[in-house]
Amino acid sequence: MTKPYPLKFQPEFKERVWGGxxxxxxGLEIPEGHIGEGWMIGDHPNGTTKVVNGELAGKGLDEVREALGKEWFGTKGFSEKNGRFPLLIKLLDCNDDLSVQVHPTDEYEGLPKGELGKTEMWYVLDAKPDAKIIYGLKEGVDRAALAKAIEENRIMDELQEVPVQAGDTFYIPAGTVHALCAGVVVAEIQQNSDTTYRIYDYDRPGLDGKPRELHIEDSLNVIAYEGAGASRMKTDNAQPNEWLKLAESPYFIVEKGVVNAPWSLATSNESFVILVVCEGAGSLKWADGSIDFRSGECFLLPANLGEYTLDGSCTVLRSVAP
Incomplete structure (x- = not known):
C-alpha cells in the first residue's frame, strides 16, 4: 500500500497571446513561445498534470484520484458535479493585457456537459510599476448599459481599474467582470474549470492570426450586475508562522503563511492541502521523509499525511476544500 507523501507535478504549460x-x-523549464499559464496541479480534460516524485511518479492526478480516493483526497476532496479534483492551480504570466472576461456559476445552463463554473482568486507574485487589473463594473452599470457600451465599442468606460502590487490578493466569484493586465504575475487558485467568456479583446488577433472569439450573449447572461461578493486585500500584515485568511468560498479556503522558523502543522481527513510557494525557499518534512522547495513550486498534501513541518524563510499559500 502506498504511504501518503507530498505530491509534486510536472506543470502543463499553455501558450497564450498575452503570455511571455x-x-x-x-526555475521552470518552459517551452518556446508566449507562455501565459502554468497549470501546476490539474485534473481537467484540457490539462492533467503528472506526478514527478516518489512511488506515484508518472501517474496523472486523475489516476491517483481514482486509485486512492477519499483516503488521500479527503471527504470533501472531490467535485460533487463531476467527481474530479475540485481545484485547478495555476501560475500566470501576463506580458500583455488579458481579455475582459467573466466566468459562469455551476448553475449556468450554457456550460459544457461535465464542466464546472469558475470562482477563483489571485495572489500577486510580481507586478511592474503602475501595473493594474480590471476588477468589476462601475457602480450603477446594468445589463442594458453594458450591452450598449459593447455595441458602441466603449466598454472600457464602464469598468473599474485597480492598481496592483506584489502581495495583493483578489477574490473573484463567478459573475465578476475582470482582466489581468500587462506586467503582472499571479498565483491562481480556482474551481477546476476552463470556461471563460470574453467580452472584449482589444480587437487583436490570436496566435493563429485570426480574431479571437467573443462570447457577448453568454457574458451578459452570467454577469452579476449587483456584485457577486468580490473582495481584495493587502497582505503585508501577515505574521510569521500564523495563517492569514485571503479568500473563503464554497469551493476553497486560501490562507497566506510567512515561514521563518519550524512550523508544525497537520492535515485533516476532510481535505487535501495544496501549498504554493510564493517566495523564498525551505523544506517540508513529514513522518516518512522530507523535501526541499523554492518559489514557484506547488505540492498536494494528501488528507491522510498527518503531521508535517514547514521550515526555512519563505511565503506560502495554503488551500483546502471547505
Whole structure:
C-alpha cells in the first residue's frame, strides 16, 4: 500500500497571446513561445498534470484520484458535479493585457456537459510599476448599459481599474467582470474549470492570426450586475508562522503563511492541502521523509499525511476544500 507523501507535478504549460517568459524566474523549464499559464496541479480534460516524485511518479492526478480516493483526497476532496479534483492551480504570466472576461456559476445552463463554473482568486507574485487589473463594473452599470457600451465599442468606460502590487490578493466569484493586465504575475487558485467568456479583446488577433472569439450573449447572461461578493486585500500584515485568511468560498479556503522558523502543522481527513510557494525557499518534512522547495513550486498534501513541518524563510499559500 502506498504511504501518503507530498505530491509534486510536472506543470502543463499553455501558450497564450498575452503570455511571455516570466515563469522562467521560478526555475521552470518552459517551452518556446508566449507562455501565459502554468497549470501546476490539474485534473481537467484540457490539462492533467503528472506526478514527478516518489512511488506515484508518472501517474496523472486523475489516476491517483481514482486509485486512492477519499483516503488521500479527503471527504470533501472531490467535485460533487463531476467527481474530479475540485481545484485547478495555476501560475500566470501576463506580458500583455488579458481579455475582459467573466466566468459562469455551476448553475449556468450554457456550460459544457461535465464542466464546472469558475470562482477563483489571485495572489500577486510580481507586478511592474503602475501595473493594474480590471476588477468589476462601475457602480450603477446594468445589463442594458453594458450591452450598449459593447455595441458602441466603449466598454472600457464602464469598468473599474485597480492598481496592483506584489502581495495583493483578489477574490473573484463567478459573475465578476475582470482582466489581468500587462506586467503582472499571479498565483491562481480556482474551481477546476476552463470556461471563460470574453467580452472584449482589444480587437487583436490570436496566435493563429485570426480574431479571437467573443462570447457577448453568454457574458451578459452570467454577469452579476449587483456584485457577486468580490473582495481584495493587502497582505503585508501577515505574521510569521500564523495563517492569514485571503479568500473563503464554497469551493476553497486560501490562507497566506510567512515561514521563518519550524512550523508544525497537520492535515485533516476532510481535505487535501495544496501549498504554493510564493517566495523564498525551505523544506517540508513529514513522518516518512522530507523535501526541499523554492518559489514557484506547488505540492498536494494528501488528507491522510498527518503531521508535517514547514521550515526555512519563505511565503506560502495554503488551500483546502471547505
Amino acid at each position: 517568459r516570466a515563469l522562467e524566474q521560478f
